[in-house]
Amino acid sequence: MANKNNKARYENRLLAVLFLTFGFVFFDRLALSFLFPFMADELQLSNSHLGLLSSVLALTWAVSGALVGAWSDRSGRRKPLLIIAVLLFSLCSALSGLVGGFLSLLLFRAIMGLAEGPILPLSQSLMVEASSPHRRGLNMGLLQGSAAGLLGAVIGPPVLIGLAEAFGWRHAFVISLLPGLLIALLIWRYVQPDRPRSEPQAATARASGGQRLALLKSRNILLCTLISCVFLTWFIILIAFTPTFLVKVRAYSPAGMGTVMSCLGAAWVLWGFGVPAISDRIGRRPTLVLFSLIAACCPLALLYAPSPWLLGVLMLLTYTGLGCFTLFMATIPAETVPREVMATALGLIMGIGELVGGFVAPTVAGFAADRFGLSIVMWMSCGGALLAAVLALFLKETAPAVLARRQPRHDPLAPATSLRGNQP
Structure with missing residues (x-):
């Protein structure tokens, strides 16, 4: 009982430590979108520049996620890599406040x-290994x-916009270094050291490390990878261009834009754990189909909602995609492949998805917005979610x-079906 x-x-x-860790990753990743209206004139940035800035981060995110995830499976090291990553991205986010133009910002x-x-x-x-089976979907949904x-x-x-209005956008970036230092300390203090691995486990991880593409022979892994490409198109375009769209096209004030984005964030929190929790009960596939279709309505609401208060309500009801992300990017793959190659599979799905949906899509969207107007990006986002539902x-x-x-409907005397029954 004590061990339990x-x-x-x-x-x-x-869960608490990793919740803060990944949450702060997105605090930093989204900071550019929220601060872009403040910095665009000073640095002479266009919609095309915004698309490229989002794309280059997604490109390097994709490459490092896939490579380091696979290397962590082979080496069995996760905790020290996590600490180094948190310190490095916090420093780069702070340095973004010191840039003098587009090229230096692109580099950071x-x-x-x-x-x-x-x-x-x-x-x-780390979370899958520590999770009880009945809480797996919920834990991973809360984390991601x-x-x-x-x-x-x-x-x-509100924090970033408030800092930008009070002290300037540069200070808003620089101050972001402090929470990163605190989170790195929490990981060092409270996350258990990596456990030694048995030789069979290590051999499996080494063998799989050189055969990442073989994972795509699994139907679930291939489908999750394709869903990652189109759903990241929905997300990256939406999150990168919505603040500018609301200010320039819908003529919202910066404060009004921040209020709508906070409603979007509240929906993100609610559905982030709600969708995976629902999937624990009714299944991953029907949940993913249903909430992908609902997510497709979100960019349409941004286009056509007649008033700010109605738009806020619609954001709460339709911004369901981040709960779906947990399913195709973490939970389904984790229940499909052996744990010894789990980080490899997760890095592969995230990496290819970021290359297509995070790198290519916002670049195309930025140039399309300059040519046809910002409204076109909302239609591109809608199409991504619809394709995810079909897949x-x-x-x-x-x-x-x-x-x-x-199981009992087929053979009550048969042993329980393994969660790894779909593995490659």
Whole structure:
């Protein structure tokens, strides 16, 4: 009983630390979107520049996430990599406040992406290993969805906009260094050291490290990778261009824009854990299909909502995508492949998704916005979520509760179905 209580305490403690860690990643990642209206005139930045800045961070995020995730599986080291990544991206975010033009800002955002990329696969791998089976979806949803929403989209907009209005946008970037130092200290103090791995586990991880593309032979991993590409298109375009769209197209004040973005953030927190928790009960596949379709309505609300208060309500109801992210980017892959190659799989799905949806899509969207107007980016975002819903129809179910309910209908005497039944 004492061991069970200790395990539960560590599970909750780890969740709290990783919640802060990944939440602050998105606080820093989204800072550029919220501060762009303040810095655009001084640095002579256009919509194309905004798209490129979002794209280069996504590109380096993708490369480092895939490579470092695979290396962590081979080496068995996660905690020290996580601490280094937090310190590095915090420093680069602060240096963004010292830039003199577009090229220097592009450089710092690229380095920041290199540091931030490994954090999700490392954090989710640690969380899966510490999670009780009945809480797996909820824990991973709180870590990836709600954390990013609370710190990045609820707390982020009023804090960053307030700092920018009071002290200037440069100080808003520089001050972001302090929380990063505190979070690195919490990881060092409260996350358990990496456990020694048995030789069979290490051999499996080494063998799989050189065969990342072989993971795509699994239907679920391939589908999750494709969903990652189109759903990241929905997210990156939406989060990068919405603040500027609201100010320039919908003629909102900076404060009004911040209020709407905070509503979006509240929905991010709510659905970030709500969607994965629902999937624990009704299944990953139907949940992903349903909430992808709802997410497709979010950019349409930004286009056509007639008043700010109605837009805020619609943001709360339709911004469901970050809960979906936890399913295809973490939970389903974790329930599909062996744990020895889990960070490799998560890094692969995130990496390819960031290359397409995070790098290519916002670049195309930025140039399209300069040519056709900012409204075009909302239609691109809507299309990404619709494609995600179609792809999700072909996933194999992995939710433990759903598989357990299915088993007696086939053969009550048969052993329980393994969660790794879909592994490559």
